[in-house]
Amino acid sequence: MPWLVLAFLVWLVGYPLLVVAAEAFGIGSPGGGGPTTEAFRSFFTRADEWNAMWRTLWISVLSTLAAAAIGVPLGFLFERNEIPGRRLLGALVALPVALPPLVGVIAFLFLYGESGLAARGLQTLGLDVSWRLTGAWAILLVHAYSMYVYFYLFTRAGLSGQDGAAIEAAQSLGASRRQILFRVTLPRLRPALAGATLLTFMTSLGSFSAPYIFGGGFRVMTTQIVASKLNGELRMAYVETTMLALLAFASLLLLRRIDPGLDLASGARGTPPARRRLRSRGARVAAAAGGWVLAGVLLLPHATLILMSLVPPNTWTVEAFPPVLGLVNYGELLSSTERLRPALNSIWMAAAATLAAVVVGVMAARLSLRRGGLPGRALEAMMTLPWAIPGTVFALALAAAMSVNAPWVGRFVLVGTLWILPLAYLVRSLPLTGRSIFAGLRQLDPRLEEAAASLGAGPLRTVLRIVLPLLRPAVIAGAGLAFITMLGDFVTSIVLYTYDTRPISIEIQSSLRIQETGIAAAYGVLLMLLSAAAFIAWDDRAGGRL
């Protein structure tokens, strides 16, 4: 059994990566010809390829720094200070994490774009300003906006787990506030910050929506890969895919080294220090006002998206604010089955992939933890591997592996069929469900299963009556995250969708392309609402753990 599950995972996760690397060298490609390094030579000699690699790297570094610069202070502000409306504001500040990247990106476009609400507003005020939201800075802005939440949440979690007694001990030893921050608080926050850095950097490395919409001629690896594929330079696309995968691996290995793991965690987890109350009334009012302004700024893009969805086609020309608002776009969206289809596609494909990822996750985790050893580690590695690899890489790898009919080597023609996109979603869901199921199972007392067995329960009944009910919070947490992520997926969809399986994200993109901004926005709002509903249901079930 472990070998069967492992074989399936290797076929689904590891094999396509090998195929894409092999085809980059001209091995096993349907075009024939012997192994060659020609495409790699061409990659290393072309300036645009090097540029894309280099840009991917520095964009990721700067995105991480910018996200940290916003997220860490916000984390301290909300975790260590008692400000009016702290709980609500604290939750609002975390909101961007629940929204699909593409939605955030088009919301930015509508607000800060060349002819966005902000530009029009300023022009109406008589200011002769014009800008283009494009290139590196636009990408960085969107990244910082959507990824600071990782640092914010990790900082808050790290701070809330710290023992207040350590700070009191430092105080009693004569340390100043500054010394306490740099010598007690921050060092102990290192595991949390390392975790956020890893997450932000890897997300940024694989980011596709922002570079695709705002990049223009500024290409990073993910957009370069898709461009090569669209240009028909398949082998070059495979080389780029291989190089991006290697870059991701190298980054992961490097970043893991700064993560001190659990070494710094003290055995005793005491009570976190009491939050500081602002003494003067003025300061409290200022803090509250600042907080609400901040929340307003953070929510403005999404408010703009909602506004745009209410603008009927061809009614907004030169005015600062749309003159007509109505539900025409939603009517259009709901009236035709063809328009509604992408939403249904997204829902069923995300649900199917999530369900499959839960089943595979539970099987793999149980087998891995019971069996241990090499097969156990291999199972866990296959489950977590897709996390480290950008979505574009997997999309290309699956496109390469599953476009050839050679069942004897495990290759089937799935590209262009109904199955390829759910399968791709499944691959990307595996680490999300796997991580929480593994964690949940590790916390489960193995004696519980033995107790069930000694009371006469067989393996199936033990799983159904004992393991799954106890694993429910972990399953819901992982499944919720996977469902929300896949619902808004753009990066794999754009490579693998067919007309019949086009998801919401693809429909948003094609609506934008034909200038149906109102429809695109309405789809965006729909996606936002679906994600928010899933998020709320999930947060509720998962007991508020994020």
Added chain:
Amino acid sequence: MARAENEPARPTGCQVTASGVSVRFDDVFKAFDDTVVLAGVSLTVEPGEIFALLGPSGSGKTTMLRLLAGFEQLDRGRLLIADEAVEHLPPARRGVGMLFQSYALFPHLSVAENVAFGLKVRGGAQGEANARVAEMLELVRLSGFEQRRIAELSGGQQQRVALARALAPRPRVLLLDEPLSNLDPALREETRADLRRTVKQTGITTVLVTHEQEEAFELGERIGLLNEGGLEQVGGPAELYRDPASRFVATFVGRCSVLPGVVLERHGGDELTVRLESQPHAEPWLCRGDSGLRAGEQVDVCVRPEALELSTDGGSGLAGRIEAERFTGSNSFYTVRLASTRSDAGDGSAAGPAIEVAMPGSAAGMNGACVVRQLPGEPPSVFAGASTESDP
């Protein structure tokens, strides 16, 4: 020895008491990787008996229990319940109930659902299962707790639910894995008596694992003392205490000091006189030991603190100096450093082995130079060896 019985694996009927069956380990061998945990252990537990497996951690006692439950597979040997080989049966078909050290109660089920779990698995009638649950909860004095969540119960109550759950399907054998170790000391004593009462009431053959001698003595009718994968001795509590089969048994069960000596003379039966090495001129001790021991042989004398008395008024005996006193209320335990030869006594340079002496609580507060004398009645045990260490 083992009684021939052919009881069904899943007895039916609705009585609290089950007639016991025998349990037999026959040359059982078990290793984990390269570490031998059980090296050919043979043991028979009589029907209806409460048998305690006692030993230090790593001695193999928990492995014996897990082999019997079916959670581990033996490498060699046979395992019989009611004379029926069970080593190839999965846990679910052995008819063995287990009380886990952590209780392993299902936290998502209520008290009643936990107790009913083993009954539902067998698919009996609902009414019968309900009756059995009520009966079991009454047995452990938890009637009225049916709908409680596990997290709402105290440690002692959880232990009793776990016991009820293990007993509900009428197992042929009950296994108790360190059943009291998760309770605080005050509760432990009370629960111990309770557990023994409940188990005896059911009449079920019970195998208990513990590393605490007190627990084994109070719960077990017979005790098997394990050390390094082998059984050192099997017997009743008094037998293990008074007549230990090895130096390990003597030192593990109860307190004892080990003094090196030489056999002077054998008498009838197992009696012999031993001259203590540290004070060769002192009066030899009357001891008991294996008939294989001959005059002139080096031995270790294992003496219990209560087999000695202490005097600061001089007289004959082993000379020494009181080093420490531990007062427990009813007794005062003195650690006495014996002089290495009699001529050293009293000059402060005593450097022989240490020996522990129990005196009544009323004799607390003695100090300084003293003599230690053997009390009549319980001669200490001697074992072959040439130990120079003492082990008070």
